[in-house]
Amino acid sequence: MIEPWGPGNLELLRGLLCDPAMMEHLGGPETEERIAKRQADYERPGSGQFRIVDAASRAGAGWVGYWEREWRGEQVFEIGWSVLPRFQGRGLASESARLALAEIDGGLRYVYAFPAVDNAPSNGICRKLGFEHLGTCDFDYPEGHLMQCAEWRFDLHAQ
Numbered sequence: 001m002i003e004p005w006g007p008g009n010l011e012l013l014r015g016l017l018c019d020p021a022m023m024e025h026l027g028g029p030e031t032e033e034r035i036a037k038r039q040a041d042y043e044r045p046g047s048g049q050f051r052i053v054d055a056a057s058r059a060g061a062g063w064v065g066y067w068e069r070e071w072r073g074e075q076v077f078e079i080g081w082s083v084l085p086r087f088q089g090r091g092l093a094s095e096s097a098r099l100a101l102a103e104i105d106g107g108l109r110y111v112y113a114f115p116a117v118d119n120a121p122s123n124g125i126c127r128k129l130g131f132e133h134l135g136t137c138d139f140d141y142p143e144g145h146l147m148q149c150a151e152w153r154f155d156l157h158a159q
Helices: 007-017 034-041 092-103 120-129
Strands: 002-003 050-054 060-071 074-083 109-115 132-140 147-154
Touching: 002 092, 007 034, 007 060, 050 092, 060 092, 060 109, 074 092, 092 120, 120 147
Parallel strands: 074 109
Antiparallel strands: 002 050, 050 060, 060 074, 109 147, 132 147
16 A cells, blocks of 8 residues: 655655665665655655555555656656565565556656666566566766666556
């Protein structure tokens, strides 16, 4: 289950972004300043950012979200997700990403995901949800840190 990100989710965000293991594929833990900015951005109404909720415990299990960006000269959506270690392996990330894709209503055709090439679980989620694998690309993320990503594209009009 997903619900809009809210003011009470800062500790969940810290759990997702301060843990070196959780941030292994994303350049390492984020600073408190960056996390506070994310929290403020995420809790804005209509931000496209969601708290993943574990149905059994009602606990915050992670985050999934989408946003607009320009990619290869075209306006598209990008999607991302993260699930705390104790909730991983239960299908929460793939189900939450599926639910987030269903929430997207912005007139754009494509949604992209860019997991690191060595992030097998996230690449598997893209495959499972019907994203088309377009190859690999280099991303400067976080700024100053070049990472090689798999480029996945989901066609909203094909659904």
